[in-house]
Structure formats: structure tokens, C-alpha cells
Amino acid sequence: MQYLEFKFSCKEPYREILIAELSEVGYDSFLETDEGFDAYIQEDLFDRNSFQQVIDQYYEAASIQVTEGKMPKVNWNEEWEKNYDPIEVGDQVYVRASFHQPRPEFKYEILINPKMSFGTGHHATTFLMLSHQLTIDHAGKRVLDIGSGTGILAIMAHQLGAKEIEAFDIDEWCVENGNENFELNGMNKVRMGMGTVREVKPEGEFDIVLANINKNVLLDEMEVYATLVKSKGHLLLSGFYEHDVLDIAEKAFQFGFVEKEVQTKDDWAALILEKL
Known part of the structure; x- marks a missing residue:
């Protein structure tokens, strides 16, 4: 099964809006980038008309630019594990995924396995x-x-x-x-x-x-x-x-x-x- 890859460049306030709209038309994975985000959909689920309606609705306001491509199906859990580092909020909160080592010196430790959620x-x-x-x-x-x-x-x-x-x-x-x-x-x-x-x-x-x-x-x-x-x-x-x-x-x-x-x-x- 192949996935289609869409690299979006857009204004920051529209990222989450576009992701929400695209998830409604079959996109199942998203990855934030410096310019916007990447969106992925199985090739057999892609509907050009639905996709274009989303783009047309926000094209000017969000200054959307899109590059389309194909990529083989990937293990998304493995991909985000490669790029997800723990974070610290001051010296009190430690946010980590389940595959990171705990840090007992922090008063609060939050476990988040985000996959493709924000x-x-x-x-x-x-x-x-x-x-x-x-x-x-x-x-x-x-x-x-x-x-x-x-x-x-x-x-x-x-x-x-x-x-x-x-x-x-x-x-x-x-x-x-x-x-x-x-x-x-x-x-x-x-x-x-x-x-x-x-x-x-x-x-x-x-x-x-x-x-x-x-x-x-x-x-x-x-x-x-x-x-x-x-x-x-x-x-x-x-x-x-x-x-x-x-x-x-x-x-x-x-x-x-x-x-x-x-x-x-x-x-x-x-x-x-x-x-x-």
C-alpha cells in the first residue's frame, strides 16, 4: 500500500484548521514542519475533488503552497519516536513518551504518546x-x-x-x-x-x-x-x-x-x- 505525501506551506494560524479539514477527507497522518506541515493519505483513499475543495476554501487567506509526492507505507510510531524528545517545563514538569527513561527529580512527570496528535x-x-x-x-x-x-x-x-x-x-x-x-x-x-x-x-x-x-x-x-x-x-x-x-x-x-x-x-x- 502506497501513501501520498503532501507538503504544505501555510500561515501558522491555519495549520490546525487545515489539518482538521484534511482529516475529514481521509488524511490519517500529519507532521509539523518549519514551513507548515506534511499530510499523508493512502493512495486508494485520495479524492481529488474533496482535496481541492479544502485548498480552495483557504488558499488565499492561508497563503497555501502544496507539493505532492508518493512514498511507501511507513511505520508512523517508529517515525515519531525518532523525532520526539522529552521536554522540561522549568524544574517541575517533565513530559516524556513511554519509551523514554523517567526522571524522578521532577515533581510532575507526564506521559504522552502523541503519535500524530498535537x-x-x-x-x-x-x-x-x-x-x-x-x-x-x-x-x-x-x-x-x-x-x-x-x-x-x-x-x-x-x-x-x-x-x-x-x-x-x-x-x-x-x-x-x-x-x-x-x-x-x-x-x-x-x-x-x-x-x-x-x-x-x-x-x-x-x-x-x-x-x-x-x-x-x-x-x-x-x-x-x-x-x-x-x-x-x-x-x-x-x-x-x-x-x-x-x-x-x-x-x-x-x-x-x-x-x-x-x-x-x-x-x-x-x-x-x-x-x-
Whole structure:
């Protein structure tokens, strides 16, 4: 069985959007690159019309360039194992895969076998969210992780002592992979749901809501987040650039949030907001 390989160059904010769209038309593996990402699909599953519809929809806005090619079927687990190094968040958190050696000197150790899902901690936004979580008291709290990906932020919440955790993502592969990672980290009672926040409709209020998505989604869903965060609770946001902080913060202010802290890394930003 041969795979087709598509090398995408595109604007950074559109990476996850394009990956989500392509996964809906048969692409089953993705690999981030400096310019964009590589996407792979079995040759017999490729539909030119469906592919072109995705490209046409985002071509100008995302400045898409694509190079097509063929490659033999590969062992994806072996491929990402070659390129996945552990990461450290300060001197407290060590994120590793199951094939890495443990580091007992770290207070928190998170096991993530990401395969082709996002959220290994390597991206600046995930790193920033983990850093913010370390500054918030999770003990005995109710936590919601929106757009959970590999489940890494939910796992961090669990290790910080959260009493109840809910997590969901729009991608079926992320849901499957996230549940695998929950089990690796002793979270057998937590199962990742599937859908957007409006589709999942989480019930009640939460002490902490986490959302590492992208600017447009955050702005669109801010009003929903406001109904989910309890008074004096915290909303942690990332997935946007440093120059977008003002837009995100102003939208949050409209729904009763105040800014508590902002961190940046590699031009990306993350916010801690508190509900009045």
C-alpha cells in the first residue's frame, strides 16, 4: 500500500484548521514542519475533488503552497519516536513518551504518546499553558479542558490535584489518543468527549477552564466560556500570537473577566483571566 505525501506551506494560524479539514477527507497522518506541515493519505483513499475543495476554501487567506509526492507505507510510531524528545517545563514538569527513561527529580512527570496528535508540550502554546497551570491552585477543583488534543493539560490538572476533570476535542483521532494518554497517567475514570464546546454542552460551572485553540475560535466562544467559569474562577487561554493579546483580552473583558497574567514564548502568548 502506497501513501501520498503532501507538503504544505501555510500561515501558522491555519495549520490546525487545515489539518482538521484534511482529516475529514481521509488524511490519517500529519507532521509539523518549519514551513507548515506534511499530510499523508493512502493512495486508494485520495479524492481529488474533496482535496481541492479544502485548498480552495483557504488558499488565499492561508497563503497555501502544496507539493505532492508518493512514498511507501511507513511505520508512523517508529517515525515519531525518532523525532520526539522529552521536554522540561522549568524544574517541575517533565513530559516524556513511554519509551523514554523517567526522571524522578521532577515533581510532575507526564506521559504522552502523541503519535500524530498535537499537544506534546513542544509547541510554545502548550508549554505556556503548562507554565500557567503551575501557578494556579487545582487542588479539589473542577477543571474543563476545551480542545484537549493529546490530553496533556487535563493530565497536568490531574497531577495538580483537580477533583473532577472534563475534556473534549473536535477530532476523533485526538479523542482516541487522549484516552490512551489518560490511561497511561492513571486517569482511568476520565474519558475524552468529542465535539465543540457548544456541541458537548458541559454542565455546571468550573473553577478552571483551559482552552488552547486559536484566536478566531476563542473570540467566537468567549461568551460560552463566561457561562462555564464560576465567580473568582480562572480561564487560561492560548493558541494566539503576542500581538493578538489585546483583542483576546478586550473580548474577555466584555464578559466579566479581568487579566491576571500574560506570558509569551517565540511570539506566542498565553493569558490567565479571572471571572469577576
